[in-house]
Amino acid sequence: MAVFGNYIHESDVDNFPADATDNQKLDVIKRAEQLIEKLTKDFFYRKNFVKTLDGNGKNRLFLGLFPDILLVSKVEMYGIELSTDWWTYDKNSVYLKPDLIGSDLAGLQYRLGAATGLFPKGIGNIVVTGVYGWNVLEMPVAIKKAATMLCQAENDPTLYPEYGGGLKSERLGDYSYTLADSQRFLTGVEAIDKLLRPYIRKKAMLGAV
DSSP: OOOOOSSSSGGOOOOOOOTTOHHHHHHHHOOOOOOOOHTTTTTTSSEEEEEEEESSSSSSSEOSSSSEEEEEEEEEEEEEOOOOOTEEEEESEEEOOTTTTOHHHHHHHHHOOOOOBBOOSSSSSSEEEEEEEEEEGOOOOHHHHHHHHHHHHHHHTTSSOBSSSEEEEETTTEEEEOOTTTOOOOSSSSHHHHHGGGGOOOOOOOOOO
């Protein structure tokens, strides 16, 4: 049985031990990919999410997600699904449709700003379901290469030179990697860090407007 991760295939890694089982190979691939996601704060594939939020009483609600929103399929308010006639979304938020047309009183109130916003204030009263991350065809070549190199480095720790001093060790499951307080170092391997650094999410978590 072939072993696939989200970013790489077992054939991308050329130094698995000859006696490595499929499960062992998959564990190595998963650790590498999870580390990339931890460090970049992103998913380089389409990943489902369900996000519970506090309503803010306004017409826009930021979801507080680092990966870009690719799709919002459902918005629920107090357990009731909100019609898609009312809302749309961008890569950071869901919001009242700017061109909302309605002849009923509620629609008029929304347009005039005479009622509370689309997302009434509450605690955990809004649930948004959708997809975030990257479209599969857009996955950067550098991410695939970094995942491959991380697997190779786990199979053979002497393969890639690490930085000098100033590092501290951390673990992600069974996988050990290194960090520095200055955040100059990511994995401890300079060549891999250079691949990952441009893809680290630094998205500002905007407030409601």
